Amino acid sequence: MFRTGIVAATLLLGVGVVAAAEDQVALTQTAMKSNLKNAIVLYDMTKGKTTYDQTAVDAALVGLEDVAKRFPSFFPESIKDKRPKGDYYASTKVWTQRADFEAHAATFAKVVGEAKTKVKDLDSLKTEFTAINDACLGCHETYRVKAH
Amino acid sequence: MLRRILLLAGLAGLIGFGVFWWLTIPATVAASALPAYQPNLANGLTTFNAGGCSSCHAVPKQDDRTRLGGGLAIPSPFGTFYAPNISPDPNDGIGRWSEADFVTAVMKGTSPSGTHYFPAFPYTSYQHARVNDVRDLFAYLKTLPPVAGKVRDHDVPFPFNIRRDVGVWKFLFMDGKPFIADASRSSHWYRGAYLVNSFGHCAECHSPRNFLGGIVSSQRFAGGPNPEGEGWVPNITPRGIADWSAKDIAYFLESGQTPDGDSAGGSMVRVIRNTSQLSPSDRDAIADYIKSLPPVDGPPKPTRKADKTDPS
Numbered sequence: 001m002f003r004t005g006i007v008a009a010t011l012l013l014g015v016g017v018v019a020a021a022e023d024q025v026a027l028t029q030t031a032m033k034s035n036l037k038n039a040i041v042l043y044d045m046t047k048g049k050t051t052y053d054q055t056a057v058d059a060a061l062v063g064l065e066d067v068a069k070r071f072p073s074f075f076p077e078s079i080k081d082k083r084p085k086g087d088y089y090a091s092t093k094v095w096t097q098r099a100d101f102e103a104h105a106a107t108f109a110k111v112v113g114e115a116k117t118k119v120k121d122l123d124s125l126k127t128e129f130t131a132i133n134d135a136c137l138g139c140h141e142t143y144r145v146k147a148h
Numbered sequence: 149m150l151r152r153i154l155l156l157a158g159l160a161g162l163i164g165f166g167v168f169w170w171l172t173i174p175a176t177v178a179a180s181a182l183p184a185y186q187p188n189l190a191n192g193l194t195t196f197n198a199g200g201c202s203s204c205h206a207v208p209k210q211d212d213r214t215r216l217g218g219g220l221a222i223p224s225p226f227g228t229f230y231a232p233n234i235s236p237d238p239n240d241g242i243g244r245w246s247e248a249d250f251v252t253a254v255m256k257g258t259s260p261s262g263t264h265y266f267p268a269f270p271y272t273s274y275q276h277a278r279v280n281d282v283r284d285l286f287a288y289l290k291t292l293p294p295v296a297g298k299v300r301d302h303d304v305p306f307p308f309n310i311r312r313d314v315g316v317w318k319f320l321f322m323d324g325k326p327f328i329a330d331a332s333r334s335s336h337w338y339r340g341a342y343l344v345n346s347f348g349h350c351a352e353c354h355s356p357r358n359f360l361g362g363i364v365s366s367q368r369f370a371g372g373p374n375p376e377g378e379g380w381v382p383n384i385t386p387r388g389i390a391d392w393s394a395k396d397i398a399y400f401l402e403s404g405q406t407p408d409g410d411s412a413g414g415s416m417v418r419v420i421r422n423t424s425q426l427s428p429s430d431r432d433a434i435a436d437y438i439k440s441l442p443p444v445d446g447p448p449k450p451t452r453k454a455d456k457t458d459p460s
Contacts, residue, residue, distance in 0.1 A: 040409035088413070091378065130403070133411055137404045137420070140413035145379035148449040 021078045028074045029084040031067045038063040039136070042129045045122065052122045061119070064112045064132070071105035083147065091145045104139040111135050172315025174258035175324075177279075179248035185283055192288025195281045197425040199274070199347035203418040204231040207295065213421065216241070217295030222268050223377050226361060227304030229268040237294035250286040251279060257318065264314035266302065267321070267361065273349035276327035281347070321362035333440075336429075340437030343430060353415065354384050356447045369438075370446035379414060380450070386443040397435035398428070 038060040044050040045057070067074070075094050083089040094101050112135075115128035196202070202213040208220045217240075218233040235241040242250065249260040257264060257271035265271065274282075307313065327345060330338070344350045355363045356372030371383035382388050389397070396407040401423035404412040412420055423431060 036410060039411075043405060043409040133403065133405055136411040137413075137417045140411055141415075141417035144413040146374075146382065146413060148380045 021082055024076060024079045025082045025084050028079060028090075029086060031074050032088075034063060035067055035136075039132070042125060042132070046126050046129050052125065054120075057119055057125060058116075061112060061116045065109070065116060068105070068109040068112045071108060072102050075101070087147055088144050089147055091143050094143050097142070101139075101143055104135070104143070108132075108135040108139065168312075168316070171319055172264075172312050174262050174264050174315065175252075175256040175318075176258055176262070177248055177252045177256060179246060182248055182251065182279070182283070185280065187284045187287030189284070189288050189291065191281065192284035192286070194426065194430070195277075195285040195347055196288055197422045198343050198430070199285065200349065200419060200422045201234070201285075201289075203415075203422060205234045214292045215295050216289070216292060217297055218299040219297075224268060224361070224375060226266075226308040227302060229266060229302045229304070230299050232299050233295060233297065234289065235292060235295040236290050237296055240296055240298045241294060242289070243294060247283060247286055250289075251282050254282050254285070255279070257314075257322070263311045264318065266304070266311075266314060267317060270349040270352045272322050272363070273346055273352060275322060275324065276342075276346040278346075317360065317362070320360065336433050337436050337440065339430065340433035340435070343434050344437050348434065350384070353381050364447075367444055367446055369441050370444040372447050373450075374414070376415060381414075383444075383446045384438055385441045386439075387445055389438075390443075394432070394435040394439045397438050398431040401426070401431045401434060402428075 041050075041056055041060040045052050050056075075090060077095060079090075080092060080095045111128070111131045115132060119125045119128050202216065204220050204222065205216040205218050206213050206220075207215045207217040216233065216235040217237075218231040218235075220231045222229040222231060233241045236243045238244050245253075245260055252258050253260070253265065253269075254271060254274045255277060256275070257267065257269060259265055302309075327342060330341070333341075351363060351368050353375060354371055355368045356370065357375060358364055369383070369385050371381045371388060373379075374381050392400075392407055400406055400412070401420060403424070404417060404420040406412070423434070426434075
């Protein structure tokens with residue numbers, strides 16, 4: 001009986017670990033999608049699709065900063081080789097070139113932080129959004145893989 | 149009888165080898181074929197950016213696109229190639245090359261010592277370049293800083309390491325035909341077609357390849373598995389990006405931003421570092437040409453491996 005209990009507990013623990021990893025994959029994808037959603041708010045303004053709105057800019061930047069500040073924590077070792085549904089997945093280089101990856105994450109946090117203090121109008125948004133976009137590009141170059 | 153068979157077999161082998169040898173003679177451009185010319189450095193810079201030279205030849209992990217010391221690893225199904233030093237360094241780069249050496253390398257894929265380059269160097273596209281553009285590029289490269297340091301040898305296993313065999317590959321996949329203008333199109337469109345198919349070498353990644361590494365010409369620009377490793381390269385015919393306008397494409401080449409606000413990824417980021425340096429008119433021309441491509445379906449996409457780990 002005792003032994004069965006141990007085995008059952010071990011199995012449950014295993015299931016729990018796997019489930020946690022799946023949850024983390026979904027959470028990470030949600031974080032990246034939140035970045036995209038916030039980036040689109042800024043992008044649409046720079047492209048004149050929407051009119052400049054300081055409140056919306058601030059909200060988007062706060063959203064970006066929230067993810068940027070804890071960016072490496074969205075990519076724990078437990079989700080290495082786990083791929084979400086969707087167009088993209090994280091390259092294993094996220095984990096094999098960790099220092100470089102975290103340097104990119106730090107750049108992302110830095111440019112978003114600067115944008116928060118500098119964006120006052122459409123012109124400054126255009127400048128700062130270019131910097132944010134360059135951070136996206138710089139990291140996606142190595143660490144994002146197009147699945148299909 | 150046996151002697152006769154052996155003799156015939158030997159003769160056939162000799163003829164076969166002769167044909168192979170003749171077929172695989174590396175092509176060159178003679179210095180005498182290049183008339184006197186005053187190179188245009190500004191056009192050399194345009195050519196440098198259109199050709200994406202620094203994407204592979206710039207020293208990795210530093211930001212100066214003009215330090216062409218090479219060393220980038222380029223993985224492929226046939227082994228790993230290491231981009232050579234093409235800085236003007238006399239010992240490790242191309243400082244001692246003649247102009248004819250350079251034209252031969254870029255347009256024929258043949259080294260100054262008369263051996264075939266591996267087609268990781270996209271001469272199948274560069275062959276369509278205008279000779280004067282290549283001469284301008286050579287003059288421009290000469291103005292860049294020399295970078296010392298020889299790059300390591302390619303890591304390509306047998307049998308792909310037999311350079312002479314690349315001659316057969318060229319016979320199969322390098323048509324040697326000059327790029328032909330479609331007379332019914334505008335000069336703007338022609339400029340785009342020229343940039344895309346020669347220096348831009350877009351088809352080299354945006355097309356599927358057969359088992360020998362040749363582009364499947366019926367599926368040119370239709371995307372496929374990433375030749376450099378993991379992931380997928382998008383279809384850039386209307387089957388893939390029908391909802392992108394020419395303006396969207398031009399803006400993407402300038403900024404790396406897709407029409408839905410997303411960003412470029414993978415090797416395309418390096419491409420955008422080049423195309424962002426082109427003139428707006430050249431980017432528009434590329435976009436016009438891309439928009440005019442016939443719709444072609446690419447190879448079937450892989451089934452998602454994620455489904456395996458998906459809890460639902």
